[in-house]
Every structure is written in structure tokens, then in C-alpha cells.
Amino acid sequence: MNKFNLNILLRLLVLTATIAVGIVCWIGKYRLGAIALLPLIGLQIYSLYYFINRTNRKLTLFLEAIRYEDFSIRFSADNNLGKSFSALNMQFNEVLEAFRQTRAEREANLKYIDTIIQHVSVGVLSFDVEGKIELINPAAFRLLGIYRLRYLSELKSTFPDLPNLLNELPAGSKILYPTPNGQQLSITATTVRLQGRLVKLISIQNIHGELQKKELEAWQNLTKILRHEIMNSVTPIVSLIGTMREIVELDLVPAVPPDTEAVQDLQEALQTIENRSKGIMNFVNAYRDYTTLPKPVFQMLNLNELLTSVSNLLHSDMKTLGIQYQLHVDPLSIDIHGDQAQLQMVLINLIKNAMDALEQTPSPKISVRGYFGPMQQVVIEIKDNGPGIEEEAIEKIFIPFFTTKKKGSGIGLSLSQQIIQMHGGQLKVDSPPAQGTTFYVLLNN
Structure with a gap:
């Protein structure tokens, strides 16, 4: 007999004995004693009912724990009542533990997904x-x-x-x-x-960067093809002109008076063709850097030192032109990862463009700033107070061969953009009408 059955038997025996005593008292005219036993009999009946229904209460508590996800509850208080109670408690605890592990895995997965989404x-x-x-x-x-x-x-x-x-x-x-x-x-x-x-x-x-990259690749491929075709066509022309000049000088000139107008016109024509052909070859060779730019050699650079070195190179020219120049880096400890020579090339080109834009500007000014932008991105800002860039031209300034200068190849800004893209950054421009021009070099720190 297990403890549960023994507890019920003992409670029934005590209850029966108490009722018997009450009956004896009632019969023996001790009615007050019998009445006094009624609360005790009621208490024993309630205790027996409470003891018998403990399994139902346990089941209710178990279901409430699942409903409210309170898996900290453990069932073990009545293990000593018998094997059936011990086995039931063990099953309850195992089910709660399974729910707890499932919730922990779900929360871990949600936290993992949330971390991915946030990053x-x-x-x-x-x-x-x-x-x-x-x-x-x-x-x-x-x-x-x-x-x-x-x-x-x-x-x-x-x-x-x-x-x-x-x-x-x-x-x-x-x-x-x-x-x-x-x-x-x-x-x-x-x-x-x-x-x-x-x-x-x-x-x-x-996808602005990806579009720029694809656009850059398209221009590079086009430039390579044009350069190849032009050089293949012009080179034999230059060679042929040299041969024709030798024929004129060695064969034709001795046979004809040197002051003959036709011979002089022929020599001038050949010289002009040769000069223009060589000019075309030099022009085409100028774009070799655009299509064969070497990969950057990255190193840690202090931004203030980089900008100071560029400023020193151009300080004399700006002083001669009467340009007020200002450099400010905050904080001075900003470091960037990049190729020093290539970044210097970009900065020199941007500052020289600003200098050219200030030719007709009274009280010309150029300011260069270095600072941290949003998301700790390093920003280099080159700003001038010139006339700005015309609205129809601002969307074309990064296109190879396009230039607003009388003397310019149209390669500087497109080459600068290519270098910054190879550094994983962006080159942007802002030029409101009659409010000057600002170029932004954005680099990931």
C-alpha cells in the first residue's frame, strides 16, 4: 500500500471515529459535545476532499504555467506519496523543461535574426x-x-x-x-x-556605387577601344608622312627650284599633318592612365598630415593668385586607409579645379575641411566661393572627355572618381546657383 492510499485510509478512520463519538454523545444526552464536534467533522471532510483533489490542482497549475510561459515551476512536493505521484511530477517537469528549451531557442533565433537585421x-x-x-x-x-x-x-x-x-x-x-x-x-x-x-x-x-562602377567600366572599355583604333590608324599615317617628307627633301627638292610655291605648300602641308597626327597620339596617350590605373597600395594615413602636404604644394600658387585658403581638420587624430599618392592626386586636382573656378571672382576663397560624417564616415570637403557649375553641366562633369574649361582634357574628375571608388568611397558635388561649389570625398574609416 502506498502513502497516498494509507493517508486516505487514516483520514477515513479518524473521520469515522469522530462521527461515532458524536453519535454516542448525542445519544447519551451530551448534545452540546456532539454539536461541538460538528466543526471538527467538517474540517476533516474538507481536508479529505482537499487531499484527494491535489492532482486536479496540480494539473491546473501545470496548465497555467504553460499558458503564461512560467517554466520556473517544479513539481516535487508529493513525491513521497507513491510512485505514481513521483512519475507524474517527473512528466510534468520534463514537459515544462521542453517548453522552456523551445522558448529559449525561439528567443535566441529571434535575437539572432534581429542582430542580423540591425547590422x-x-x-x-x-x-x-x-x-x-x-x-x-x-x-x-x-x-x-x-x-x-x-x-x-x-x-x-x-x-x-x-x-x-x-x-x-x-x-x-x-x-x-x-x-x-x-x-x-x-x-x-x-x-x-x-x-x-x-x-x-x-x-x-x-546601388549608386554599383551603377557608377558599371558606368566606369563601360567608359574604360570604350576608351580602350577608341584608343586602340585611333593609335592603329594614326601611327601608320605618321610613319607615312615621315617617308613622304624624305621623298620630297631627297628627290623632289633637288629637281625643282627651292623657291617653288608648290614645293613649299607641300612641305607645309606635310608638316601640319605630322604635327596634328602627333598631337592626336599625345592626346590619346593622355587617357592611358584612365584605363590602366594601378590598384591602390593601402596604408594608414593621418588625414591632417595628408591635407597639409597637399596644401603646402599649392600654397605658393594660391598666394600668387590672392586666394584666401583655410584648412581645418577635426579631430586631428583622424586616420584613413588609402594610397597616399593616389589620394594626393585627387586632392590636388580638386583644389586646382577650385583655383581655376575663382579666376573672375573677387575675394576668392577656398576652404578644405576634414571631419567625421554620419556612421563615422570620413568626409573631406573642398569648397570655393566661385560662380558654381551650370545646372546642365553638373550631371556630366564626371563623364570622361567632358570639360567646362577652355584648356582641359576632361579626364581629371573622372580619374578622381575612379580612384575614390577604388578606395571604397564616393566623390560627390554640390553647386547651388551662384553659391560656389563644394566637392565631398567620402571614405569609409
Whole structure:
């Protein structure tokens, strides 16, 4: 006999004995004693009922623990009542432990997914049918240029057409959205149903760098082809002209009076053709660097020292031109990872362009600043107070061969852009009408 059955038997025996004593007292005219035993009999009956229903209470407690996910409860108090109670407690504890492990794994997976979403460079945001934002990661904030977003409609202040575009974008579709600051955002939409609610998930990528890279590769390939074809055509012409000049000087001139007008015109024509042909060859060779730029040799560089060395190279020329120059780096400890010679080439080109733009400007000024931008990106800012760049030209200045100067090859800015892209950065320009021009070199620290 186990302890549970023994406990019930003893309680029944005590209850029976108490009732018997009460009956004897009632019969023996000790009715007050019999009445006094009634509370004791009731207490014993309640104790017996409570003891018998402990399994139901345990089951209720077990189900409540599952419902409210309270898996810290352990069942072991009545293990001494018998094997059946011990086995039941063990099963309850094992089930709760299984639920606890499942919840821990689920929370770990959710934390892992959340960590990935927070650290990926792809912007992610989700919203319900009412436009309430349910999820947004730092990359989305950075790409959209905002720091807080609760409802999709709040984007109208920065991107007037974007909220309606995101709402109406069908699931599985992709669009290219140009932002006012020059970014090209690739936006993809999908929909999921969570507990009966329809939620739209949006992914955002800035593919401006990739587009620039592809555009650069296309220009490089075109330049290589043009250079190859031009050199193949011009080189034999130059060689042939040299041969013709020898024929004229050795065979024709001795046979004809030297002051003959036709001979002089022929010599001048050959000389002109030879000069122009060599000029074309030199012009084409000038673009060799654009298509064969060596890979950067990276090293740690102090930004202040780099900008100071460039400033020293151009200080004399700016002083001669009466240009007020200012250099400021904050903090002075900013370090960058790059190729010193190539970055110097870019900075010299940008500052010289600013100097050229100030030829007709009274009180010319150039300021160069180095500082940390958003997301700890290093920013080098070259600003002048010149007339600015015409609106129709500003979108073309990075195209090879395009130039706004009377004397220029149109290779400087495109070459500078290529170098910065090889450093994993971006070269941007801002030139409001009649407010000067500012170039931004953006480098990842």
C-alpha cells in the first residue's frame, strides 16, 4: 500500500471515529459535545476532499504555467506519496523543461535574426495596412536620411511621393528610386500575413556605387577601344608622312627650284599633318592612365598630415593668385586607409579645379575641411566661393572627355572618381546657383 492510499485510509478512520463519538454523545444526552464536534467533522471532510483533489490542482497549475510561459515551476512536493505521484511530477517537469528549451531557442533565433537585421547594410522596414511602422533597421534610417519613423506618412516631408509608392508597390516588384541627394535606391517589396494581419516588408539598397562602377567600366572599355583604333590608324599615317617628307627633301627638292610655291605648300602641308597626327597620339596617350590605373597600395594615413602636404604644394600658387585658403581638420587624430599618392592626386586636382573656378571672382576663397560624417564616415570637403557649375553641366562633369574649361582634357574628375571608388568611397558635388561649389570625398574609416 502506498502513502497516498494509507493517508486516505487514516483520514477515513479518524473521520469515522469522530462521527461515532458524536453519535454516542448525542445519544447519551451530551448534545452540546456532539454539536461541538460538528466543526471538527467538517474540517476533516474538507481536508479529505482537499487531499484527494491535489492532482486536479496540480494539473491546473501545470496548465497555467504553460499558458503564461512560467517554466520556473517544479513539481516535487508529493513525491513521497507513491510512485505514481513521483512519475507524474517527473512528466510534468520534463514537459515544462521542453517548453522552456523551445522558448529559449525561439528567443535566441529571434535575437539572432534581429542582430542580423540591425547590422546588415540593406535597409529593412515593415508596415501594416494603416502605414504604422513595425520594424525598421539603422541601415534604412541612414539610406532615408532620417532618425525616427513611426508612420509611413512621415516620409512625405523628405520624399513626397515615396509613401504612396511604397503602399502601391506590388509584392515581388522592384523599382529604382532616385533621391534628392543623388542616391539611387533599389526598393523591393513583399507581403507576409502575421496572425491574420497583412504586413508589407520593404528592402532598400543604395546601388549608386554599383551603377557608377558599371558606368566606369563601360567608359574604360570604350576608351580602350577608341584608343586602340585611333593609335592603329594614326601611327601608320605618321610613319607615312615621315617617308613622304624624305621623298620630297631627297628627290623632289633637288629637281625643282627651292623657291617653288608648290614645293613649299607641300612641305607645309606635310608638316601640319605630322604635327596634328602627333598631337592626336599625345592626346590619346593622355587617357592611358584612365584605363590602366594601378590598384591602390593601402596604408594608414593621418588625414591632417595628408591635407597639409597637399596644401603646402599649392600654397605658393594660391598666394600668387590672392586666394584666401583655410584648412581645418577635426579631430586631428583622424586616420584613413588609402594610397597616399593616389589620394594626393585627387586632392590636388580638386583644389586646382577650385583655383581655376575663382579666376573672375573677387575675394576668392577656398576652404578644405576634414571631419567625421554620419556612421563615422570620413568626409573631406573642398569648397570655393566661385560662380558654381551650370545646372546642365553638373550631371556630366564626371563623364570622361567632358570639360567646362577652355584648356582641359576632361579626364581629371573622372580619374578622381575612379580612384575614390577604388578606395571604397564616393566623390560627390554640390553647386547651388551662384553659391560656389563644394566637392565631398567620402571614405569609409
